[in-house]
Amino acid sequence: MTDFSVLIGGKAGDGISQAGQIIGSVFASMGYHVYQYTDYPSLIRGGHNFCIIRAADHPVTAFRSHVDVILAFDQQTVNFHSHRLVPDGEIIFDSNRAKAKGIGVSLASYVDRFQGLPIMGNTAMIGALSGYLGISWEVIEPVLTKKMTKKTEDNLKIARAAFDEILKKTSIDKTGENSRPFMSGNEWIGLGLLAGGLDAYVAYPMTPSSGVLHFLADVAKETDIIVYHPESEIAVILMAMGLAYAGKKTAIGTSGGGFCLMTEGLSFAGQAEIPVVIIVSQRTGPSTGLPTYTGQSDLLFVRHAGQGEFPRWIAAPATPSEAFRLSAMAVKIAWKFQIPAFILSDKSFSEGIFTGDINPGIPDNPVEVSPSFPYRRYEDAADGISPILAPPVHGEVIKVNSYTHDFRGITTEDPGMTVTMAMKRKKKNDALKDLIDNPENVCISGKKDATICIVCWGSVRGQVTEAANDLDVRIVSPLILEPFPIITFQNAMKGVTKLLVVEESANGQIDKILKEHGFFPDELLLRCDGRPSTVEELQEKIRRHI
Amino acid sequence: MTDFSVLIGGKAGDGISQAGQIIGSVFASMGYHVYQYTDYPSLIRGGHNFCIIRAADHPVTAFRSHVDVILAFDQQTVNFHSHRLVPDGEIIFDSNRAKAKGIGVSLASYVDRFQGLPIMGNTAMIGALSGYLGISWEVIEPVLTKKMTKKTEDNLKIARAAFDEILKKTSIDKTGENSRPFMSGNEWIGLGLLAGGLDAYVAYPMTPSSGVLHFLADVAKETDIIVYHPESEIAVILMAMGLAYAGKKTAIGTSGGGFCLMTEGLSFAGQAEIPVVIIVSQRTGPSTGLPTYTGQSDLLFVRHAGQGEFPRWIAAPATPSEAFRLSAMAVKIAWKFQIPAFILSDKSFSEGIFTGDINPGIPDNPVEVSPSFPYRRYEDAADGISPILAPPVHGEVIKVNSYTHDFRGITTEDPGMTVTMAMKRKKKNDALKDLIDNPENVCISGKKDATICIVCWGSVRGQVTEAANDLDVRIVSPLILEPFPIITFQNAMKGVTKLLVVEESANGQIDKILKEHGFFPDELLLRCDGRPSTVEELQEKIRRHI
Amino acid sequence: MNSDNSLISDAKNTWCPGCGNFAIQHAVKSVIEELEKEGVQREEFVLVSGIGCHAKIVDYFNLNSFYSLHGRTIPVATGIKMANPDLKVICFAGDGDLYAEGLDHLIHAAKRNIDITVICHNNRVYGLTTGQYTPTSPYGFRGKSTPDGIHEPPLNIIEMLLGSGASFVARAYSKKIPHLRRIIREAIMHPGFAHIDVLQICATFFNMTRFYDEQTYESSEANVSQFDVACRTGQQWDYSDQGPIPLGIFYKTFRTPLPEKREEREIDRLKAVRTILQNYS
Amino acid sequence: MNSDNSLISDAKNTWCPGCGNFAIQHAVKSVIEELEKEGVQREEFVLVSGIGCHAKIVDYFNLNSFYSLHGRTIPVATGIKMANPDLKVICFAGDGDLYAEGLDHLIHAAKRNIDITVICHNNRVYGLTTGQYTPTSPYGFRGKSTPDGIHEPPLNIIEMLLGSGASFVARAYSKKIPHLRRIIREAIMHPGFAHIDVLQICATFFNMTRFYDEQTYESSEANVSQFDVACRTGQQWDYSDQGPIPLGIFYKTFRTPLPEKREEREIDRLKAVRTILQNYS
Numbered sequence A, B: 001m002t003d004f005s006v007l008i009g010g011k012a013g014d015g016i017s018q019a020g021q022i023i024g025s026v027f028a029s030m031g032y033h034v035y036q037y038t039d040y041p042s043l044i045r046g047g048h049n050f051c052i053i054r055a056a057d058h059p060v061t062a063f064r065s066h067v068d069v070i071l072a073f074d075q076q077t078v079n080f081h082s083h084r085l086v087p088d089g090e091i092i093f094d095s096n097r098a099k100a101k102g103i104g105v106s107l108a109s110y111v112d113r114f115q116g117l118p119i120m121g122n123t124a125m126i127g128a129l130s131g132y133l134g135i136s137w138e139v140i141e142p143v144l145t146k147k148m149t150k151k152t153e154d155n156l157k158i159a160r161a162a163f164d165e166i167l168k169k170t171s172i173d174k175t176g177e178n179s180r181p182f183m184s185g186n187e188w189i190g191l192g193l194l195a196g197g198l199d200a201y202v203a204y205p206m207t208p209s210s211g212v213l214h215f216l217a218d219v220a221k222e223t224d225i226i227v228y229h230p231e232s233e234i235a236v237i238l239m240a241m242g243l244a245y246a247g248k249k250t251a252i253g254t255s256g257g258g259f260c261l262m263t264e265g266l267s268f269a270g271q272a273e274i275p276v277v278i279i280v281s282q283r284t285g286p287s288t289g290l291p292t293y294t295g296q297s298d299l300l301f302v303r304h305a306g307q308g309e310f311p312r313w314i315a316a317p318a319t320p321s322e323a324f325r326l327s328a329m330a331v332k333i334a335w336k337f338q339i340p341a342f343i344l345s346d347k348s349f350s351e352g353i354f355t356g357d358i359n360p361g362i363p364d365n366p367v368e369v370s371p372s373f374p375y376r377r378y379e380d381a382a383d384g385i386s387p388i389l390a391p392p393v394h395g396e397v398i399k400v401n402s403y404t405h406d407f408r409g410i411t412t413e414d415p416g417m418t419v420t421m422a423m424k425r426k427k428k429n430d431a432l433k434d435l436i437d438n439p440e441n442v443c444i445s446g447k448k449d450a451t452i453c454i455v456c457w458g459s460v461r462g463q464v465t466e467a468a469n470d471l472d473v474r475i476v477s478p479l480i481l482e483p484f485p486i487i488t489f490q491n492a493m494k495g496v497t498k499l500l501v502v503e504e505s506a507n508g509q510i511d512k513i514l515k516e517h518g519f520f521p522d523e524l525l526l527r528c529d530g531r532p533s534t535v536e537e538l539q540e541k542i543r544r545h546i
Numbered sequence C, D: 001m002n003s004d005n006s007l008i009s010d011a012k013n014t015w016c017p018g019c020g021n022f023a024i025q026h027a028v029k030s031v032i033e034e035l036e037k038e039g040v041q042r043e044e045f046v047l048v049s050g051i052g053c054h055a056k057i058v059d060y061f062n063l064n065s066f067y068s069l070h071g072r073t074i075p076v077a078t079g080i081k082m083a084n085p086d087l088k089v090i091c092f093a094g095d096g097d098l099y100a101e102g103l104d105h106l107i108h109a110a111k112r113n114i115d116i117t118v119i120c121h122n123n124r125v126y127g128l129t130t131g132q133y134t135p136t137s138p139y140g141f142r143g144k145s146t147p148d149g150i151h152e153p154p155l156n157i158i159e160m161l162l163g164s165g166a167s168f169v170a171r172a173y174s175k176k177i178p179h180l181r182r183i184i185r186e187a188i189m190h191p192g193f194a195h196i197d198v199l200q201i202c203a204t205f206f207n208m209t210r211f212y213d214e215q216t217y218e219s220s221e222a223n224v225s226q227f228d229v230a231c232r233t234g235q236q237w238d239y240s241d242q243g244p245i246p247l248g249i250f251y252k253t254f255r256t257p258l259p260e261k262r263e264e265r266e267i268d269r270l271k272a273v274r275t276i277l278q279n280y281s
């Protein structure tokens, strides 16, 4: 077995996502690379939720059309997903709630046997799956023990019984590799922020970005960071401005609607040169749209948000290690250049769960302060970067200002100073451009010398890379979208005669940026229903255009 | 005399801007074309304010480096502006507050003679100027009477005395043409909105957009519109949504910072297909920036604001008649297509004062309702435009929704319906594009067959047109920037071999849009200090690049 | 949609079993049915909601509705009412929605006494985003954004609204349906701004049924127009985990509401535009 | 800037002659000088302002300052204080700024009792945008956005803040400088959220000097910790054009302020990150 998918489905409240994560963790603990996609509507109980857990002997960040096992908690799961089953696949279903051709398991009977809670039906299901797959109990027990901190004994008993009583079909073994951490995209981002030296995180809940808030709130104590959820997104970004002014490396997070409310603060950060890291996780828009489904249609908004012109940095990770590296880098860049730095994620990435191989070495983050005497907050320099001090500093006065200001931060309306400050911002942008325009930030995959090229960004790269695997196609995917790493990108595009763009939007976003740089796509392969494509769906689509 | 400029300067509180307007009105009443520029810092009393009033026998929307008369209320005006005086020009100055080579007038002595208020010094100055220019008292008296509704008699006496006692230099006559209305850009916009069928205007004060609010509040009674100033810009746009839902054609207005706060409502308007007209008047950014100075650096923000993708219409007028026509059209377009329609202005245009020749014929604005049976708010159609009904309608249920919704407006998460609704929005955009892509919306001036072309938009067109007057240059200026009238624009660009862009921004905005359409500017002639260029300054700059 | 005479739409209801929103929906339905019998036309109602579990209620009614943004029911409702003072505009808001994200609008609505009805589904938690604290969560509440408990006391909504000039302030409880129904009816009939803070059970994230069942009582409405009495009643419970919790209309007074009736006038717009141009010539 | 020892910077002052902001500036200067003599370091002060005439005050002080956005002093100040609880953070806000655009932040600050001082330059008009009504303008006020007068009563800020849980609520008047100075000092020293509504003369757009001179009086502070007394004093004047107008500290009580002191801890961040990775493996 090198590539194995399990689909688990039921109602919100059945614990589908949690069960999926435990199954994923089991595979991860065996040394597999695991990816989990969770599909759920915007409701708390009922409806139809499902996860696809994919385990492979190579890194995976997409899911396939076909699955090997379906775990059905209800009839809907059987009805909606049976067509996905491979010929020798199996449906394991709750015989109390569904009928299907496959293996019926009465989840309630296991729960009742040990006087468990109804939710523990999902423990029984995990046990059944593990037994069916022939995973050894020694693998499962520690994972369950770790993940089920409440009523652990009962859970173990239920799982064990289901495990023992199902017919073993195969025998999935450990890979020999070490257990891998299995975390959501949001958690990988949060971890990267921590590694980058984060001091504070402020956010107002908004799907699909809330996972960063929940994760950082959970680890706030052990990492000694401030985590705060205030009254609104406006408060979020302005608190971040206050925190940053007083010396705390601060990140904030939201999705499109909340980001709208931050744009005034964003422009402030641009004028006042206050560093901040902003996580924007996209979902299907416009407006409330589909809150729990994905999209890539906020790129241009994020790129141009806020009145006036000021430098910003926008990165879009597609893998756990990129999320870790870019998030750590975001903190660094924001503080070095005193600008807003964005991590532009989306629902697929934020709420996808991934094993990752990272070296959690913490990028060094030296304090970049070399105050001038007398200290001037907006002192000019060759690269436009001023010395940044946080109050209190004895004998120094530290002023920031949303008006056009002089070097000290005092309001001015002088035309000359206005231009000086505009040029200062421009110089910072140039310095930033130089720093990021390198091969690390433009991922090239597929057939690197193919003349047909697909450009994509963010989470879809996982799908594209796999979909194009057997095709004569080059894939070029910038990790940083602003400033655009144009020289590296041009190099990556050498010899390309046909250019396709794959993106999850209705009208196309990155194609506008490409055109600005002289690359005119031949075809946009767009999708705007909020659902990530399976590898096969996308492959089919690409084939039609090459 | 065919082109005559007066500069009037003093402190905030001296009534400089009002005096300028009266002088402008005098010229306008004589049948001249008049343009007034007002330069003032962000304070209420003190500082240095000045206006340039230019009267000509042809339409003017820019000012020149040189002026014929300087009216100095204080020494700063003399010091700052004497260099602008033409060789045979004259400085008329308040001899109590300034020293200069020119004609000293003791303003206070006139005020005191008639026991006037200190502010009436400006009346004396107007009188002195009129006497100096040899304008007949029969011209001045009715203008003063109309404009000075308080203490009219005293003002007339003061003006008359100063008028009589100054040495007459020339003798400026009526042109023979009719008196022209002399209104600020904001007022021309407001008038256009009224002509377009506006029912309600909602705004929170913000320079330089507040003039629209003040104007419409003033005429609310006689035009029977609702004008409301609520607690914030967020409230502004959401009240507009409520008003529009209930059938009132509504416009709102703001500048960059306030617009930031409207972006969430904007995306809502996109999803819920609620019509609204939005006036955004730009100033120097980022953030608070220079609140009373101009800029053109919000174009891309306005174009991409709001999460997700939805059609919008953006127009940038450069003349009074365009402001009138486009503002009326904005109401019409917003209601026909059920989209947000923008008037993108800037400080120069909004607070510039212009004579205008318009035919105030009101564009017909038929109610576009043809409800389906049963009524469905989001019924699809070939052009994507649904029938719009306002409650209450007996027997019908009218729902709007910020979530992705079905034809009735009920929330859906169905992928198919999601795509249908995205395509509906796209179809509206296509229909809109077809409607606006015509020569009326791309202004071509200068030498129409020149191969060197300047592209510009909005208020700078006035400067560019005059500056390029003697040069072998074509000027192409789109009035509508979104959707971009590409076919008309391409036609206008035929034969161009060198492309310059003139814009008031630091990094360039419209050049990005041009590039998207395959036009790569050779040179950007930018200015970012908040000051509009004089005709001569700009000419000099253009000369260097052609 | 107009073929069916039911007030309830065919949209699938996705609230959790046991959710207090059902009771609110039911109470509102009864009140509207009552009012219809008394001659109010159902198309005169416009329901406005924010974003959150509570907000789904507008999908479930076969009535005019405006499903707006998180925190923004009030300005939308104000706009609708300003456009057409004859409409009966009812806001369904959440406690995160109304008391956090959109609190300024609430206070300004109370100040201007705009003639709308606000029903806050106060479950004291963010339901739809799966359980974070809100401004009315009790001290120490552990939610997903505050795993160690919050260090802030809750806002006393009643006191705050009284202090902001609201002319109708009430509290109800989603398990006392007849009482809730009466309060909703009175709020709709009140000329001016009417606010009902409904203690709504969130079965999934903050189930206070037992506490509320034990601690709530219907307080006297004998002195409903006396501001000081209202303040004292409002102070009885500070949204902590200590009762008793008075329910009922705490305060009700008459103040000229907005919008004022506009006189119907026939204005020739073209003429008005011409006149303005004249004035500026 | 640090060569000069003056608290006043060399920025050009652009307030109108007769503006009440001068008095506020003067009073704040005196208080800071006093506190400096008592050992507070001047670099411990951070002044935060919104946007409006009032806001220019931060340019005029030779002190740490944060010139923020219209309506947003409070979240900024909250962030600064959360970052460093040792700083003395003072907000200078306008009535348009604080009571219209940013009102939600004010109420939440009062709720959480964040240890900052808020001085509202309440001139009851938008000064810098040349004269529109604000939430505290009296009924009928004619401004540029309301040429026929407003049809809304003003917000009673004192009552609203008391209802929102503020632990220090006061009113002062820009023409009573010693009194103003004392109140500012007490507000700065108050542990927790302190609000001063300063009746500030706008000489240009709403000159209430005569009315205030006649109607203001210093009310007794004998029962300053009694909430009910505070409410009654607050009700004495409703921001209308009828006095009398009490000045003084209306309410002052102790409630645990935020931010709580964080224990100083040496955390090995790399180790912490590794531990988290472990937990997820």
Ligand SMILES: Cc1ncc(C[n+]2csc(CCOP(=O)(O)OP(=O)(O)O)c2C)c(N)n1
Pocket (backbone or CB within 6 Å): A204, A205, A206, A207, A233, A257, A258, A261, A288, C051, C052, C053, C054, C055, C069, C070, C093, C094, C095, C096, C097, C098, C121, C123, C125, C126, C127, C128, C129, C134
């Ligand atoms: C501007 C914005 N921020 C955040 C969200 C995400 N969001 C959706 S519902 C919700 C909370 C809902 O809580 P509440 O208002 O109490 O309603 P409930 O679900 O409890 O009924 C949030 C924060 C959003 N939709 N818009």
Ligand SMILES: Cc1ncc(C[n+]2csc(CCOP(=O)(O)OP(=O)(O)O)c2C)c(N)n1
Pocket (backbone or CB within 6 Å): B204, B205, B206, B207, B233, B257, B258, B261, B288, D051, D052, D053, D054, D055, D069, D070, D093, D094, D095, D096, D097, D098, D121, D123, D125, D126, D127, D128, D129, D134
């Ligand atoms: C978001 C936003 N909206 C509007 C403005 C424009 N603006 C600047 S100052 C001001 C009003 C100031 O009034 P107030 O807060 O009472 O201060 P004052 O000038 O009276 O001291 C406004 C509306 C702005 N800067 N930002």
Ligand code: SF4
Pocket (backbone or CB within 6 Å): A044, A045, C014, C015, C016, C018, C019, C020, C021, C053, C054, C123, C127, C128, C201, C202, C203, C204, C205
């Ligand atoms: S989460 Fe709570 S409020 Fe939301 S539907 Fe479920 S029970 Fe109701």
Ligand code: SF4
Pocket (backbone or CB within 6 Å): B044, B045, D014, D015, D016, D018, D019, D020, D021, D053, D054, D123, D127, D128, D201, D202, D203, D204, D205
């Ligand atoms: S306008 Fe009023 S508040 Fe502003 S500086 Fe002048 S007097 Fe002061």
Ligand SMILES: [Mg+2]
Pocket (backbone or CB within 6 Å): C052, C094, C095, C096, C121, C122, C123, C124, C125, C126, C127, C134
């Ligand atoms: Mg809630």
Ligand SMILES: [Mg+2]
Pocket (backbone or CB within 6 Å): D052, D094, D095, D096, D121, D122, D123, D124, D125, D126, D127, D134
């Ligand atoms: Mg004010």
